[in-house]
Amino acid sequence: MTAEARGDWQGWRAAAEDALYGPDGFYRRPEGPAGHFRTSVHASALFAGAVARLLCRVDEALGRPAELGFVDMAAGRGELAAGVLAALPSEVASRARGYAVEIADRPEALDHRIEWLAEPPKGITGLLFANEWLDNVPLEIAETDPEGVPRRVLVRRDGRERLGEPVSGAEADWLARWWPLPAEEGVRAEIGLPRDEAWASAVAGVERGLAVAVDYAHTVDARPPFGTLTGFREGRGTAPVPDGSCDITAHVALDACALPGGRVLTQRDALRALGITGARPPLALASTQPAAYVRALASAGEAAELTAPGGLGDFGWLLQPVGLADAPFEALLVEALLVDVPDHEEQ
Secondary structure, eight states: OOHHHHTOOEEHHHHHHHHHHSTTOGGGSTTOGGGTOOOHHHHOHHHHHHHHHHHHHHHHHTTOOSSEEEEEETOTTTHHHHHHHHHSOHHHHTTEEEEEEOSSOOOTTSOTTEEEESSOOSSEEEEEEEESOGGGSOOEEEEEOTTSOEEEEEEOTTSOEEEEEEOOHHHHHHHHHHOOOOSOTTOEEEEOHHHHHHHHHHHHTEEEEEEEEEEOBOOGGGOOTTOOOEEEETTEEEOOOOSSSSEEEOOBOHHHHOOTTOEEEEHHHHHHHTTOOOOOOOTHHHHHOHHHHHHHHHHHHHHHHHHOTTTGGGOEEEEEEESOTTOTTHHHHHTTTOSOOOOOOOO
């Protein structure tokens, strides 16, 4: 009998692992993530179009390889992978190969060009894209006790908590480097070491190209004093109860995840560099082409949501170039997409 079945106390990492990815876990439910929360992928097809343009730019940087890989980490039901392939110019699409990495079963109607995997592939030349994956990589929670000692927070299946043993070893080293806790009772930290390791492992599967992680994020100079652990169910925030009934998530220390050469910028800046501005169409278009004006206005509203301050626009994008030191467009990637490179034209 497992600790969960007995109702025993365990660390948040083990509890969330069971609740999210176990046999009856939240991410194995048939409705998928879209049934409970709204990501950039679900907000607008503009997002997949922007990622497709990024893939085209990576293709340029790689010299247009014979096979161009696109890896969609934590793919949900494959919405992003399908949208990216559909948005590619024909010449690029003819060389592209999609991979969706997800523990749930493959959707029946998914594009046949997309390979469905439980683990990220190895030896990829192209783009690995992880949209809201790392925030669901389970981790331990630390809390400072009355003596100022950081201790692991233990939890039961019903969400009740208590303090466990002092944080030690590699986890203590991570806290000291990336999230130092003051000697003040009740302050918390989320020990991001498993996410650093998960990201490094995913990046290792890219032979040449770019890896991108997109997520709620914070930096070492502005960590939230009581952490960010929360739950989501049916579109609403809820208590993070590790019983499989809700999503369990926490913001990501992307600065800690970054490998040498990595850079973090906001989604707002990244999407603007990829052509999404949210600018309203000229009013004159309303009288000359009213249908086109309505479509352009709707698109501008979707773009505004994707780039909004205080919302999706504040997400962090961690850009990690891999094996591109000799690529002619390396500056495009190292300078965080701030150099414009013409997109491929439709063949």
